[in-house]
Amino acid sequence: MSELLGAAAIRAIAGALGVKPTKTLGQNFVIDANTVRRIAGAASLTPEDVVIEVGPGLGSLTLALLPPAAHLHAVEIDPRLAGALPETVRVHAGPDAAKLQVHHADAMRVTREEIGEPAPTALVANLPYNVAVPVVLHLLAELPSLRKGLVMVQSEVADRLVAPPGSKTYGVPSVKLAWYASSRRAGAVPRGVFWPIPNVDSGLVAFTRREPPAGDRDATFKVIDAAFAQRRKTLRGALATWAGSPAKAEEILIKAGISPMARGEALNVEEFAKIAAAKETA
Structure with missing residues (x-):
């Protein structure tokens, strides 16, 4: 069983790496172990699931996702974080560390070939607010093996993603996600569980892939x-x-x-x- 990271451990790892969260990369690290545990549970992973996690950062959510999954592909754009994640997982995850595969890549451009095998079946991620929608749509298009997902995004983005026709928040993200999957709100996440504390609330969106409509x-x-x-x-x-x-x-x-x-x-x-x-x- 992985040892989850608390606020002090996360800040210590960041300090050792000389890492400070940047707005450019939309980095807001989850520092509350109970929240991480809740997200991992809400993802409803099975022992057969192959997870793709976008923006694992310092590894707090990664450690909670490794035990229930068969394999975890972590896609991280920050080279320092990508380089440090295997050691963090080795120290805190025990035998589950062998399930981790880190990809230093941009999730908005990463390809099926770069991810490789085993093919991901579930997307679980704390997504940077500024790229959440394009990342989800890109991965659903690029990875046909993805069957389900649970993503944490800005609350307003969550509303837009799951909005039904006729609602005020219904728009391009709602319809394009509906091409690939059915979706629903899966809970709220308070601001105080992040470092640094963002100026917006967050929400969880769960989705399940379905057959797309007929057409191009x-x-x-x-x-x-x-x-x-x-x-x-x-x-x-x-x-x-x-x-x-x-x-x-x-x-x-x-x-x-x-x-x-x-x-x-x-x-x-x-x-x-x-x-x-x-x-x-x-």
């Missing part, structure tokens, strides 16, 4: 981007540039069975896929 993902994502770029406009107007003209947009929408007077925030991901498909045959 890239084409559908272009429709989504266009629809929400001018979200106050009806789809006839918002999709005018994408379609070639307002009249052409109306023709495509009618063909897809969507009202030209509807707005993007009213549509689910399957309806966006229908619009993309209708353009191909218009």
Whole structure:
């Protein structure tokens, strides 16, 4: 069983490395062992799961994820942290340390080939606030083996990711995540468990991969981007540039069975896929 890190241990490791959390990399380290334990439990890992953790930092969450998992891929962009993590895990994780594989890489660009085998089945991470959405979407696209995930993100981002059609927070992140997975809020995380303490609240988002809608993902994502770029406009107007003209947009929408007077925030991901498909045959 891994020995979890408390606030004093985390600061001591950081001090020995000469590491101070940076805003540039969005680093806010979790220093509360109970929170780490709760996140690991909420991830519902099985002994067969291969975890990919983004931004392991000083290793507090890593140590909680190793015991229940078969293997852990840790993707860390900071070279000092990537270099130090194996030793921290060796000291605190006992036999479970053998499950760790560290990748010094940018999670927004890392490839399936770089991660290698065993292929990840679960994403569990305390994600930097400024890149949370693109990281989740990139990894779901790049790693088809991912079946589920639990990520800690800024509370407002969590709301956007899980928002249903018709809600005020529904937008591009909501629809694009829905292409890959069903999602839900899985709890709140108070500010005081981080070092340094952020100016925003955090939340947990759990997701489970599902079959995507019929159609082309890239084409559908272009429709989504266009629809929400001018979200106050009806789809006839918002999709005018994408379609070639307002009249052409109306023709495509009618063909897809969507009202030209509807707005993007009213549509689910399957309806966006229908619009993309209708353009191909218009």
